[in-house]
Amino acid sequence: MAEILAAGEALERALALLESGDVVAIPTETVYGLAGDATNGIGVARIFEAKGRPRFNPLIAHVADMAMAERIAVFDPLSKRLAEAFWPGPLTLVLPQRPGNGIHPLVTAGLDTIALRMPRGFGGDLIAKLGRPLAAPSANSSGRISATTAQAVADDLGARIKLVVDGGATPVGLESTIVKAEGERLRLLRPGGIAAEEIEAALGMALLRGGAAGVEAPGMLASHYAPGAAMRLNAGAVGKDEALLGFGGQRAEGWRHAAAFLNLSISGDLREAASNLFAYMQELDRSGARTIAVENIPFDGLGEAINDRLSRAAAPRDNTEPTP
Ligand code: TXA
Ligand code: MG
Numbered sequence: 001m002a003e004i005l006a007a008g009e010a011l012e013r014a015l016a017l018l019e020s021g022d023v024v025a026i027p028t029e030t031v032y033g034l035a036g037d038a039t040n041g042i043g044v045a046r047i048f049e050a051k052g053r054p055r056f057n058p059l060i061a062h063v064a065d066m067a068m069a070e071r072i073a074v075f076d077p078l079s080k081r082l083a084e085a086f087w088p089g090p091l092t093l094v095l096p097q098r099p100g101n102g103i104h105p106l107v108t109a110g111l112d113t114i115a116l117r118m119p120r121g122f123g124g125d126l127i128a129k130l131g132r133p134l135a136a137p138s139a140n141s142s143g144r145i146s147a148t149t150a151q152a153v154a155d156d157l158g159a160r161i162k163l164v165v166d167g168g169a170t171p172v173g174l175e176s177t178i179v180k181a182e183g184e185r186l187r188l189l190r191p192g193g194i195a196a197e198e199i200e201a202a203l204g205m206a207l208l209r210g211g212a213a214g215v216e217a218p219g220m221l222a223s224h225y226a227p228g229a230a231m232r233l234n235a236g237a238v239g240k241d242e243a244l245l246g247f248g249g250q251r252a253e254g255w256r257h258a259a260a261f262l263n264l265s266i267s268g269d270l271r272e273a274a275s276n277l278f279a280y281m282q283e284l285d286r287s288g289a290r291t292i293a294v295e296n297i298p299f300d301g302l303g304e305a306i307n308d309r310l311s312r313a314a315a316p317r318d319n320t321e322p323t324p
Contacts, residue, residue: 148173195304230292
């Protein structure tokens with residue numbers, strides 16, 4: 001079983017594992033990441049192995065500073081402005097790779113672009129100390145909910161990895177927002193921890209949305225965030241044997257009879273709701289209810305990303321779980 005070490009005392013052990021080509025689960029401000037040295041093919045392969053992730057899904061490379069980022073990728077002026085405005089933070093930029101950057105091709109699944117992010121906290125310190133970027137997808141097995149606590153990581157991946165660094169519950173609770181330059185504009189590839197409106201305000205320009213050519217972010221496959229239970233969104237009433245995921249002060253009809261009930265934010269605060277989202281989905285899933293009914297959640301601010309995750313979790317299941 002994986003050892004869980006507090007962030008304050010884990011740096012040396014984490015470094016040693018990464019140096020030896022092994023993986024470590026680390027806290028970031030968004031969700032826990034399963035990190036490996038992005039320049040070491042064995043380390044990157046171990047990430048896929050531990051997650052059971054399909055090989056075509058490219059990973060985010062995490063950097064410690066702007067100099068490291070610019071050794072890896074070529075920044076256009078708009079992306080540079082966003083990096084200056086939001087890094088370190090929950091923003092990922094997809095950029096053309098700089099040739100000879102040393103990134104193992106398994107990280108990018110053979111694409112000539114790379115997703116880059118500069119995380120806050122322990123991850124940033126670890127990367128600076130290592131002197132190399134870390135490839136890190138969310139620390140959950142493929143198709144499952146992202147982990148926002150060290151315990152959730154250990155429960156899911158504990159048998160397959162050696163170390164989980166415990167930095168407490170992740171403050172943002174949603175994965176990073178992913179943006180990609182497209183000519184003179186930027187496209188939103190994945191809504192996430194920074195609201196699209198905030199990015200648009202910083203740019204003074206609207207983001208492009210919706211389908212770019214091809215599957216730009218394969219991790220956006222429909223049923224990526226699936227719990228074991230079925231999900232039913234915008235529920236105005238609770239059905240028989242359903243658990244209820246609430247939001248705000250207005251309750252769905254029959255809520256007292258729900259098999260289990262949790263409220264993402266009693267005060268209707270979307271940031272609080274985002275940080276509770278995955279943990280509450282997991283907890284309601286554990287209640288054994290066949291379906292999780294979810295109350296209506298507004299689409300403004302972080303509500304867009306929350307609704308995105310929920311609709312993926314509610315999508316018809318494809319290859320993620322064998323049906324019992
Ligand atoms: O907050 C986060 O972003 C967390 C923490 C650990 O940093 N990481 C995370 O990684 O969510 P992951 O692997 O679960 O999601 C990465 C997403 C996937 O949807 C992947 O397809 C997309 O980034 N991606 C990676 N490289 C890409 C590229 N070159 N072009 C387009 N999308 C890319
Ligand atoms: Mg993920």
